[in-house]
Amino acid sequence: MEKKRIAVFFGGRSPEHDVSVISGLQVLQALDQTKYEAFPVYITTDGKWLVGDILRDRANYLLDKNAYKKVTEVTLDVTFQDNVGKKGALLAKKSMFFSSLKVEEFDVAIPVFHGLYGEDGNIQGLFELAGIPYTGMRTMASSILMDKVVTKHMLRSLGIPYLPYAKLKRPDEGYLIPKDKLSSMLRDSNIDFPCIIKPSHLGSSIGVAKVDNIDELGACLPAIFEMDDSAIIEPFVQNLVEYNVAVSKISGDVETSAIERPKAVDELLDFKQKYLSGGDNKTGTKNSETISEGMLSLTRELNPKLEKAMEEQIITCSKILFEAIDGSGAPRIDYIGDFKTGDIWLNEVNPCPGSFGYFLWEAAEEPLLFSDFLSGLIEEALFERQKRKLLKDPVPAEARLLRRRLG
């Protein structure tokens, strides 16, 4: 049987570009080579799409002039591919005389992006439009989960506990909001100091800050509004404990992964620590092994001892949310709790978590190796595409079922 060609997309214009490159190369490395023939599609920070073998090596990022000669700038054919044998097609941006425009063809796309454009439904929309099978969450689920406020609306409707919040929209002019307005918003939302302020759409703890008073709060706004058009404020949770769990239906049923408890650190949990612990950034993270299990265990506890009721709550809420938004892929759902009171709230969801959260599946009750997990996601991508195909082509202008009214 011919191997399926898999295009692994990563990089992109999001602030989380670098993390995406790491996750993308991990995926390329881990794909089952007996089944798939995979190649990288790298989107630069300024939005160019590149293909070429040198992109397989982390050491070649970011690209210098010399490396640039070894890659080809491409775009994706957005027109619908439906006929048997038609595939996703990457076309050369520059017309090359006496050669085909088609540079690469592929059967399935694996978008490995974190944050804006790649995890928020936008590149998913492109794949839907072109009819290209792709892994992960669909357009709507991605766009909802990347918006912290709309996610809370879903949680409220579903009866899933979440922290109260106030939403701050970026003013049309300038990045400042008067202190009295901030104070009254906090009062209306029943939020006291200290509180947490964060951008409404970014992930990876980017722009998240704990503030102790109205001056600190005001001072954080310009930096957040440079990155996002709205911010949310939440109460600061005392006696903080966090639990994360991934959800997927690649086995056919909706299932959860192992639960992890990210370890509390005394001072900072920053971007670098969250993702790069164990990765040797100087020599380049060439494959997933360099983020060793040993190093990972320094930052998280897998399958922590949990009271039965809390474990069940985490699993049940995760499945309810996943099903309510027509979940696919393997999003990671993050909870935040107070270990003294036992309260727990669903905090946020990552449609495409760092490293695809593979360690959560490897530590699950029925362990799933990264490579098999990726094969499952690819199978699901093909199945989701097939489901869409059942949608009939345009029906005749006379709809087949008519609404009968008795006015």
Place this chain on the structure above:
Amino acid sequence: MEKKRIAVFFGGRSPEHDVSVISGLQVLQALDQTKYEAFPVYITTDGKWLVGDILRDRANYLLDKNAYKKVTEVTLDVTFQDNVGKKGALLAKKSMFFSSLKVEEFDVAIPVFHGLYGEDGNIQGLFELAGIPYTGMRTMASSILMDKVVTKHMLRSLGIPYLPYAKLKRPDEGYLIPKDKLSSMLRDSNIDFPCIIKPSHLGSSIGVAKVDNIDELGACLPAIFEMDDSAIIEPFVQNLVEYNVAVSKISGDVETSAIERPKAVDELLDFKQKYLSGGDNKTGTKNSETISEGMLSLTRELNPKLEKAMEEQIITCSKILFEAIDGSGAPRIDYIGDFKTGDIWLNEVNPCPGSFGYFLWEAAEEPLLFSDFLSGLIEEALFERQKRKLLKDPVPAEARLLRRRLG
């Protein structure tokens, strides 16, 4: 000043293809030619993208072989266009030696699609990714509003009245659901016969049926599941009255249009009647005038006499929903009510209503001509694009604000 080039996209693979062509040609016709130079981009029912002057004339649809020679098959460059002077670019699908791949360039896209792929966030995702200004709702708002169940979750969270419902997912095998399962779902959702069944994602009353018993309900499922992967059941509203209103913020503030009351018809409100009344389909609807005001008034009453409280409720709920999903464009929000009890429920939202709902704006308190309304949408598209530009390029790996924890 140079005229802005506007690409008007319409057609597409949705069951609402034909309606989209009519709306698209209306838009082309109505655009202010002193400001804009517009051209059509027609997406065929099988997903090809075509440009060419003959597409301006309704009489040329669907295309015969001869007409096909006069159009060019294109695709859109999906890579990010940010530098000053760069524009959205349509590229020839077939390599033409000694000629540029670029067939057309444009400043702003106007997607005029109804239903799947064009109104549901998918083509919006493509424009976001490519950084091309586009009119109408953004990716997330479009995708939420095209899903009737997720829209209800938003309404529940926002405290906006909606009808109770039961959701039916298409079974993985076959299109039938056992009667006892249907009965128990209706019981759980407190829905009695007669009730309404409809696809979760399609618009234009396609697939909507009123059913009187469990046999009729079961019989409707196969046809719906051929078109959509889920269906919803709602109670049938006695003494039915409907009100529609459009919302936009093109003036700077969130404003509503005139309210319309679609006239109750004794037997059928079908696709054809909803959109084509007054359009002479045999000779081709060549411009918006052929759908004359006189004919339109047969199917709807504009600015109907309403009790103040109900009018306020319609306006307030519409604005709340529009703002909660970061509204843009000019969606039409449809309400359904019982004229005897005075109850009213938000029924569904059309991110891109038929004919862009221009007659609702022309009949507004401060009337807005279709042509000026379109200019407003184009200005908003440029403004929305500009807002995104404020999002900074990738921040350094060390996020600028760090989360301070006191664990």
